[in-house]
């Protein structure tokens with residue numbers, strides 16, 4: 260694969276947790292980046308000053324066009340992170356998820372095609388997959404899809420949009436199915452608003468900043484009864500986005516516009532209990548918790564087969580859970596004193 264990195268990149272959802280980390284990674288490569296974010300859930304204060312920001316919604320064609328027009332020529336790639344990301348919330352507001360994630364992705368793909376952008380990378384999700392009967396199985400990219408939640412369905416729809424865009428032959432596209440992104444890099448915090456993710460919730464409950472953690476289900480068909488997930492460091496995730504953009508640029512330049520799906524995880528199953536224990540060990544304090552029923556939309560196990568991530572993008576993600584938890588704790592200011 261040609262090793263040239265994208266030098267002009269549009270990042271949607273740039274003010275989010277992954278976006279703010281990705282911007283640092285792209286800037287370290289010397290890329291010119293334009294950020295598009297509605298700032299409804301993002302963190303404007305964590306955007307680098309040198310990155311121009313268009314405040315707007317991906318469902319609004321004018322906002323997307325405005326961002327694209329800030330480049331002197333069509334950007335080399337668009338990395339589309341904007342979207343709603345909570346499984347539980349999506350079961351309460353399915354129409355909102357359809358609107359933001361499905362319509363938003365269609366608008367971004369259409370306007371990138373119109374502008375002549377050769378590469379589009381989507382933040383998709385493991386939630387598009389149908390969980391396998393055996394919880395020990397690792398899901399590869401050929402595993403059957405079958406989302407259990409409106410969130411997963413909206414991401415699958417986004418994948419179909421990217422496939423259709425690549426079929427037109429003018430743009431190569433990649434959907435990265437993210438497993439459980441965690442940790443922190445570049446001095447940024449693992450922060451979501453509202454916070455719903457297991458590691459920051461556990462750490463902040465242990466520090467007394469948040470109420471006790473609700474453990475969503477202990478009756479799953481897993482070794483300790485809690486859900487198994489595949490936690491992957493945000494540093495490896497942003498690397499995957501850069502390399503996916505690079506791959507798509509290269510394909511488009513050589514006339515072979517493909518649609519590729521890549522699973523972004525380590526292949527290591529970790530239970531909710533294991534994660535809580537890792538948080539307790541890093542902080543040296545117990546994580547106060549209460550048992551709770553299952554969260555709607557949650558499945559027993561979602562673990563990646565990371566072979567294609569290695570073979571296609573050359574990424575071997577660090578499976579060290581303690582490091583992910585330590586980086587998250589440090590970023591939240593919980594390791595000092």
Ligand code: UDP
Nearest residue numbers: 346455456457460473474475486488531557
């Ligand atoms: N979880 C939990 N309590 C919480 C948040 C999450 O028990 O307050 C569990 C959740 O059921 C899942 C795992 O932790 O099994 C990871 O959830 P998270 O929301 O971090 O990511 P998801 O897997 O939904 O993308």
